Amino acid sequence: MNERPGFALITGASRGIGQAILERLGADGFTLVGTATSAAGAGLISERLAQRGWPGAGWALDLGRADASVLEETVHGFEGRFGPIRVLVNNAGIARDDLLLRMSEEAWQSVLEIDLSAVFRLTRVCLRTMLKERQGRIINMASVVALSGNPGQVNYAAAKGGLLGFTRSLAQEVGSRGITVNAVAPGFIDTDMTRQLNSKQRETLIERIPLKRLGTAADVAACVGFLASGGAGYITGETLQVNGGMYMS
Ligand code: NAP
16 A cells, blocks of 8 residues: 555554564565563564564553653654654553452553553544545454453453444544544454463353354454555454454344
8 A cells, every 4th residue: 555655553562462463564564663661672573673674663652651742753753764654553452350349440540541542642643644645544453342341341341342433433534535444353362461361261261262262363463464455445444353253243
């Protein structure tokens, strides 16, 4: 899709699904900026890119702390180096599970902050360039629980459900400018986030999945790669489910 050079920005690219997205979009020829919460994590992303000979950089970004002016300054700094932003993958996310009656205000606020409000702030910054350029792809990482619900995850399901409404609304706002906005809703994917489950919980979960396995980060990254590609140019406001059939709608 790139007539002029530009770059793809992936939040939470240090581990898990985000790291797999970095690999996928790098293989697809994108210049990449990937974020991690620490300077060490950002350094590792830069090293990973350099080892493969891919242009791009790591960015130390804590979405809970960065205000709009820092986001704007940094994104514009990368645009000075790499050209306009073409793809934004809002992948970073956290979970703080508990039953509603036991859930602290802090667990509620922090998940809403990182998984939803930060997406609003970063997207607003990146959208300005995309509007000017009249092209762009925004891909938001939701979750199966946004659709199915899940006990113990009212905060996470509310944030990810909000992200789906955000995706559809923004898709309608910016479609006339050649920008697509889509979501990916993974099921249970084998990453640090799900490695907290014990073996009994994993077995029970796998029983419920028609494809009889947890997903891999690469399974999710393949869908992101597709949504960022020219082949997905007529898809917007959509949610791609990557859940091995555990929830069908
Ligand atoms: P993960 O392995 O826990 O990795 C989380 C990533 O987000 C890391 O790169 C982390 O950076 C970054 N991050 C955490 N807090 C952040 C903050 N405050 N500011 C900026 N970045 C932050 O997670 P994952 O399993 O790959 O999940 C990626 C996305 O997929 C999330 O949005 C998650 O909700 C969604 N998802 C995951 C699953 C699953 O089964 N794994 C299922 C459905 C949806 P550091 O490395 O620096 O900590």
